[in-house]
Amino acid sequence: KQICELAYQGASTAVGLAEKLLTEAIEKHGAEAPVKYPDTAYKLPIVTALSGEDITTLGEIVPVLQRIKANNLRPEPELGNALLSGEATLYAGEIIEALRYVGNDQPDEAPYTGFLPDRILRKCGVPLVDGTIPGVAVITGKAKDAKAGAALVKDLQSKGILVMLVNDIIEQCIAENIKVGLDYLTLPLGKFTQIVHAVNFAARAGLAFGGVPKGERERMLEYQKNRVPAFVIALGELDAVTVAIGAGALFMGFPIVTDQALPPELQIPGLLEPQPDYDKIVKLALELRNIKLKIVDIPVPITVGPAFEGETIRKKEAWVEFGGGRSPGFELVRMADADHVEDGKIEVVGPEIDEMPEGSVFPLGIIVDIYGRKMQEDFEGVLERRIHYFINYGEGLWHVAQRDLCWLRISKGAKEAGFKIRHFGELLIAKFKSDYPAIVDRVQVTLITDAQVIDEKIKIAREKYQARDARLKGLTDESVDTFYSCTLCQSFAPNHVCIVSPERVGLCGAVSWLDAKASNEITPTGPNQPITKGECLDEAKGMWKNLNDFLYTSSNRTLEEVNLYTLMDKPMTSCGCFEAIMAVLPLTNGVMITTREHSGDTPCGMSFSTLAGTCGGGVQTPGFMGIGRRYVVSSKFIPADGGLGRIVWMPKELKEYLKDELAERAVQLGLGADFVDKIADETVGITEEEILPFLEERQHPALKMDPLM
Ligand code: SF4
Ligand code: NI
Ligand code: NI
Incomplete structure (x- = not known):
């Protein structure tokens, strides 16, 4: 009961503060002033996910906050009301945070990350689904002492858990020389309301990978409860606002472990449990979230875990x-x-x-x-x-x-x-064997x-x-009678199916045909199933009967047919962790490609993250498709649409990355070794109008091809 009262109090405080700051911001900047987080396709993600409003200006926040205030703040001490208080606190936190970004794309100073862009979410996609990152821990507050706090974080790092830190624990970790930053899967979000960046990250997982439509609150909550392996560790004293934020976590379905000795009447078994012994906190949290770890004992004197993969020396x-x-x-x-x-x-x-x-x-x-x-x-x-x-996982190895x-x-x-x-x-021995x-x-x-x-x-x-290499060259789509499925991403994108052929790597770039074959050998009932191609229904577009049948069943009957060799007609679906995205540019009669690494705008009018928001969640979106980077130089790169010669724009970064192979492929296709120079990039322009003269001047082949649409 007491918990409910605290949550109500805290939520009221948070909503009050949001209201005050919003009023001030409107006075200062005007109701029309734009509000947005940097580099995301999901506006204010918590609002987008739970109630669906597309917030773009300060004025649009007002009715949302009013509604939350009227509906969610209920003083009667019931668990349901506490959760509503929690939801209100998340809205308030999201609004307070978003206000900090008005007219300032980078309100936080290092080491604080503040809002985590979509790019980071997508990067974490595959490691999350394949279990390399078995869970997400949000640690907030202040540990009883810096050493104990650091030990906790270190333990989570060695287990490969993605760690997000809020409040004093950040300084404690830094004082103890704990490595923080994305490279270490340990993200110091910031202070106080910056904890909502953990929640809006989770909410975006549902929108981007889960294909949960915006505003579908119940479905979103179900997704969070069942598919997002997040939990909270709350350290130090619990005041009303902390309890209200905690209620927000519970509302999302994330269990909480606190180091405070909670009297039984304040506990909620399975959801909010105390564990004052620091050595046992992680174990309890993993149990509450039902996260099972593969324990590998590696007899080396350094810490080994994916947290150290990105470490540079x-x-x-x-x-x-x-x-x-x-x-x-x-x-x-x-x-x-x-x-x-x-x-x-x-x-x-x-x-x-x-x-x-x-x-x-x-x-x-x-x-x-x-x-x-x-x-x-x-x-x-x-x-x-x-x-x-394996070697990079070692702390101090590069x-x-x-x-x-x-x-x-x-x-x-x-x-x-x-x-x-x-x-x-x-x-190596320990890792290969395990x-x-x-x-x-x-x-x-x-x-x-x-x-x-x-x-x-x-x-x-x-x-x-x-x-x-010689053997690999001979491995073509024609030379094998079996392709492989990959449904690894279904834990996040329940209807998504990748079909991996020798000449088409999975869109995450991490699963080739050989990988899939090996993985099937390792786990015969796992996510990579062999599919005998069977009868060919359309040679040009790449459609086979058995692949369709497989797709129908394993997409939960949401997709009936798929073409492997075209972007325009029943193309492969996308889950969310694609390395790159292709999109049609009607004016140029060509296609463009942009990558996760390129954050700028592109000629289709959208940046990578906005574009990614339009083609995820396991649905077919003709004209748009997520791909692995290397697919661009495959000889099965959209052959039905004209192949490589269709590409009219890509970021410089990708050109550089594929340089030699692009030139080689262009020669093979008779496009000429200078074809790469005919592809526009961001230095030429970022609108169709800007790049068209360049393409015309260089006589880009796409201009003379059959109309794409
Ligand atoms: Fe996910 Fe497809 Fe990569 Fe498999 S191949 S991990 S389903 S993106
Ligand atoms: Ni390393
Ligand atoms: Ni994926």
Whole structure:
């Protein structure tokens, strides 16, 4: 009961404050003044999600706030009313925060992030659905002491949980040298009402991935409860406003653990529970949210978890570095016979780290020999690419590129913590065995730091790469009779199905046909199912009967037909985590592509995030489609619409990224090596009118093609 009263009080305070600030803002800027968060397609996401108003000006907020005040603030001490108070607090918080962005795109100073743009949400899409990020923790308040708070965050980091921090815990973490920022999956949102940025992030997951229409409050709440694995850890004293915000979390279905000793009458079993013992807080929170972790014990002296994947180690922070053109380096995964692999064996050929002086450069060869009854040669490349992630997960380890281009650093901190070259082996063995138990039975790792030996072994590796590339070249949509489905994203986008063919990577860019094949071998009942193509219904557009049947069933009967080779007619659906989006530009008779990395406007009149808002959630939207970056250079890139020659605009960033392959493809297609220079980018213009003269002047081939629409 007391909780209800507190929530009511806190909500009233929050709504009152929102009202006051709104009135002031209208006096100062006028009711017509625009209000928006930077880089989002969802206006004020909490409002968009729960009641559906498209707020674009200050004046439009007034009736929303009035309604909330009239409907949601009810003093009678009932749980239902407390939740309504919570909802009111979320609205108030969202409004207060949005006001800070009036006339200022960046009201927060580092390290505070404030509003999290859609780009971050989409980036987290795949790791969230595949369990690399098993959950989202929102920690608010002040820990009993900085050390205890830091330990809590560190524990969550090592478990791969996305952490959002609000209030004093941020300074506590920084004081304890906890690494924060997106690179560490640890986001210091800010203070007080900035906690709503965690909630509007979750709300956008429902809008962007879940395909929940705006304003459908009940469906949104159901989505949050069932699909968003978020929980709150509230540290320190609970005042009325904190309780009201907590009620907001409960309203969204996020359970709360507090370090305060709550008397039983203040607890809500399963939703609001106390745990004063800091060592047990995370465990309880995970239980309440029903998050199960794969526990892997890796015998290395550094923390290992996806939180450290994005960590960069600059040259001056490195104890030693390998490869990257400065010394020979390579990595190779080989399939081997049972009697050639001694499980768990690690051999270091050449000097250990103790013999490497500070700031030195050494060669490094990493050979991973794998035996597995179900291992196939085709999986070597798939597994080899994992090396990059596994090593990067290590705190103080840095890895870029792959094969004989790989480049690694070990930080001074890791060296101090006792990290040895042989620990690369421990790390890889543990991760390969835990992540791929179905295809990996035995693993042995050889690490070569000797300059003579590496020269001889790198030749073996290069032969392997060549053989693999040759095989990959022969893998075309025609050469196989089976494609794979990917429904991994259904945990967020319940009706979305990707169809992955040898020449079309999943739109997240992370799942190729070989990946899907390997993953099916690993988990036969998992998200990647083989589909025999069966009867071809339309060769040009790429429609097969069996694919349609599969799609119908696994899209929960929302989609009947799909074409693989066109953008214009029953194209593949999008979930939300696409790397890039294509859109038709009618005036130019071509298509444009923009990427998650490019935040600017584009000739279709929308930025990436706005565009993304129009084509997610597992529905077909002819003329728009989410794609993986590499699909652009595939020979099955929208062949029914004219292929590569249709592209009239892409950001410079993507041009740069695909440079050589674009030129190569253009030559193959007879478009000429200079075709890339005929594609406009943001330096040419960001409207159709601006780029048209450029295309005409350069005689872009799309201008002469059949009309697209
Ligand atoms: Fe999601 Fe498609 Fe990528 Fe699978 S291939 S993870 S369904 S985007
Ligand atoms: Ni790292
Ligand atoms: Ni997805």
